[in-house]
Amino acid sequence: MPRPPDTNIGVQVKRIRLMLVLLLALANASAYSAKLITCAAPGVNVYSYEAEDGDLACQAVGSTLAFMKSMGFHVDTRFTIELVDHPLRLHGSEVTGTYDSRHLYIEVPNFSQAQRVAGRHAPFGMFMSHEIWQSFIAHEVAHAVAQANFRLAKPGLAAHEYIAYVVQLATLPKETSEELLERFDNSPFRHERQINRVFLELDPEVFAVKAYRHYLAQPDPSEFFQRLLNRNLSSPR
Numbered sequence: 347m348p349r350p351p352d353t354n355i356g357v358q359v360k361r362i363r364l365m366l367v368l369l370l371a372l373a374n375a376s377a378y379s380a381k382l383i384t385c386a387a388p389g390v391n392v393y394s395y396e397a398e399d400g401d402l403a404c405q406a407v408g409s410t411l412a413f414m415k416s417m418g419f420h421v422d423t424r425f426t427i428e429l430v431d432h433p434l435r436l437h438g439s440e441v442t443g444t445y446d447s448r449h450l451y452i453e454v455p456n457f458s459q460a461q462r463v464a465g466r467h468a469p470f471g472m473f474m475s476h477e478i479w480q481s482f483i484a485h486e487v488a489h490a491v492a493q494a495n496f497r498l499a500k501p502g503l504a505a506h507e508y509i510a511y512v513v514q515l516a517t518l519p520k521e522t523s524e525e526l527l528e529r530f531d532n533s534p535f536r537h538e539r540q541i542n543r544v545f546l547e548l549d550p551e552v553f554a555v556k557a558y559r560h561y562l563a564q565p566d567p568s569e570f571f572q573r574l575l576n577r578n579l580s581s582p583r
């Protein structure tokens with residue numbers, strides 16, 4: 347005997363629901379298969395699908411924290427890094443990493459995704475290498491450490507990015523940072539008023555290079571970092 351039509355619909359709805367549950371389970375399965383790696387730095391965890399990426403990320407964390415410590419930062423910040431297997435976007439543009447300051451959570455595309463990113467836009471015009479990829483991690487870690495070191499109620503974006511980009515370029519191997527600098531003829535920031543959002547939004551890579559050259563020109567860069575952490579930058583004229 348054929349079933350009354352309403353029961354048929356009920357069965358179909360159940361089937362659709364079951365399919366949705368299965369699809370959701372499949373979508374989540376990939377997130378759960380990332381392996382948790384505990385870095386040597388206390389309180390730093392990395393989620394990675396590939397063991398090699400995880401090791402390289404912990405290595406990047408180690409050299410970033412060592413550099414920042416040498417510059418007078420307290421580096422006992424705890425945070426988590428997830429090496430994601432998809433492109434990252436922020437405010438409509440593709441980015442090489444994100445830092446969620448509320449949850450102390452960093453996301454960086456994994457190395458194979460980073461190679462794809464470079465195919466669309468080579469960061470700083472450089473060939474994608476492990477070192478360049480590790481510098482994305484250094485940048486986001488610098489944001490996390492800086493956040494814990496600011497003594498300002500509302501640190502400005504330009505100050506945050508100055509720190510993150512300087513740390514990113516300063517932790518590159520010397521030959522790599524030299525090769526990168528050769529690609530840009532931009533002069534260093536001459537005055538702290540130039541370290542502003544306008545420059546940053548105009549071209550973040552040029553901002554990065556100008557910041558790094560400004561840092562290199564400092565007689566005592568740790569003093570300038572402290573200045574950024576303790577007082578707001580003068581406003582641009």
Ligand SMILES: [Zn+2]
Pocket residue numbers: 485489506507510
């Ligand atoms: Zn940044």
